[in-house]
Amino acid sequence: MAFPMPPPALPSGFPEPREALPVESADECSDSDDCDDFHDPDDWDGQPWEVVFPSDSPLLAATYESSDGLFDALKEFCIENRMGLITLRSQKDKAKTRTIKYELVCDKSRYSPRESTAKIRNTTTTKLAANCPFKIIVQSLQTNNYEWSMRIVSPLHRDHGRSKILTEHYHWRRLTEEQMNLLVDLCLDKTISCRSVHKQLCQKWPKIPIRRTDIYNRRWKVNQTKRQGYGPANDFVRTLSESKKVWIWGLDWIGDEFRFRNAAWGYHKGGKMWQQFSSCLQIDATYSTNCYKMPLVTVVAVSSEKTSMPICYGLLNNEQVASFDWFL
Incomplete structure (x- = not known):
C-alpha cells in the first residue's frame, strides 16, 4: 500500500505559499463591478415582504422645507432597506409653476396606469417584477404651509426580493x-x-x-x-489641418468617397532630425491596433551613435508595395 509523500520543506528564508497573490497594479483587481455591496444578503423565499417604517421616523413624523431634503432622507432609507424607487407620475399646481405631488413606486415593478398593446417576447432573460404594489406619495400641502411630507399607500413588495448590490438601481448610481x-x-x-x-x-x-x-x-x-461631432477619420483630418505642430502631411483620397486610402504626417522636430541624419532610415510597421484599423508605419532615423528617433508616421490601407511607394 502506497502512502502519500509529504511536501518537501521550503529552504530557510522563503515565505510560506499563499492561496492568492497580492494585488500590485490597478489592472489586477477582482472582476466585480461593484464597489459597495450589501453585506449578508438574505435569500428570498418567494413570499411578499413588507417595508417597516419606524413610528419615530422623520419621514413620517416631520415635514421638510424642500423636496430635495425629503428625497435625500428617503434615499438613505431605501439604501438601508435595499430597494429603489422611481417616479410614476407627478402633479403641478394650477399655475403650472411648481410640482406639488410625486407618486413613487418600486423600480422593479412593471406597474403602468395605461394598458399596453405591445407583446412581450419570449426570451430567457430575467424579467422585472410583474406586479409590485409598493407605493408612497410625496406632496406639498397647504395645511402644512406648503412643506413636504410623505404618505404610505402600500408598504408591501411582491414578486422580487431585496437588492443584493447597490448598483442594481440606476438612479442610485448617479x-x-x-x-x-x-x-x-x-x-x-x-x-x-x-x-x-x-x-x-x-x-x-x-x-x-x-x-x-x-x-x-x-x-x-x-x-x-x-471630437465635436466628427467621426474618428474626420477628426484625424481636422487635427492634421489645424495643428501647428505638424510639419508636413498628406492624404491619398479615394475617388468619389469621403475617406482616405493612405495618410502621412510628420512634426517639426522630426524634420530637423531628418535633415541631420538622412543617410540611414528604417521603416517600422505595426499591427492595425488603432481606431482606424489601419497599419501604422513609422520612419525611424538612425544616428552615427546608433540611436533611433522617429521622423514621420503614416496610416496605410494595406502593406503592399504601392502603398509604401506612396508613403515614401
Whole structure:
C-alpha cells in the first residue's frame, strides 16, 4: 500500500505559499463591478415582504422645507432597506409653476396606469417584477404651509426580493459633481484602462455605486464631445489641418468617397532630425491596433551613435508595395 509523500520543506528564508497573490497594479483587481455591496444578503423565499417604517421616523413624523431634503432622507432609507424607487407620475399646481405631488413606486415593478398593446417576447432573460404594489406619495400641502411630507399607500413588495448590490438601481448610481469631474479627467487619459479608473474611484470613495459599464459609456461620451461631432477619420483630418505642430502631411483620397486610402504626417522636430541624419532610415510597421484599423508605419532615423528617433508616421490601407511607394 502506497502512502502519500509529504511536501518537501521550503529552504530557510522563503515565505510560506499563499492561496492568492497580492494585488500590485490597478489592472489586477477582482472582476466585480461593484464597489459597495450589501453585506449578508438574505435569500428570498418567494413570499411578499413588507417595508417597516419606524413610528419615530422623520419621514413620517416631520415635514421638510424642500423636496430635495425629503428625497435625500428617503434615499438613505431605501439604501438601508435595499430597494429603489422611481417616479410614476407627478402633479403641478394650477399655475403650472411648481410640482406639488410625486407618486413613487418600486423600480422593479412593471406597474403602468395605461394598458399596453405591445407583446412581450419570449426570451430567457430575467424579467422585472410583474406586479409590485409598493407605493408612497410625496406632496406639498397647504395645511402644512406648503412643506413636504410623505404618505404610505402600500408598504408591501411582491414578486422580487431585496437588492443584493447597490448598483442594481440606476438612479442610485448617479455621481456627484466632484466624482463626475474626476471620472471625466481619468477618461480623457487613454493610458488608463477602465478597470484602473474603476479601482481609483473605489479607492477614493469606497461606497461609490458605479459599474465598469458606466465607465465605458462615459469614456465614449467624453470622446464624442472631444471630437465635436466628427467621426474618428474626420477628426484625424481636422487635427492634421489645424495643428501647428505638424510639419508636413498628406492624404491619398479615394475617388468619389469621403475617406482616405493612405495618410502621412510628420512634426517639426522630426524634420530637423531628418535633415541631420538622412543617410540611414528604417521603416517600422505595426499591427492595425488603432481606431482606424489601419497599419501604422513609422520612419525611424538612425544616428552615427546608433540611436533611433522617429521622423514621420503614416496610416496605410494595406502593406503592399504601392502603398509604401506612396508613403515614401
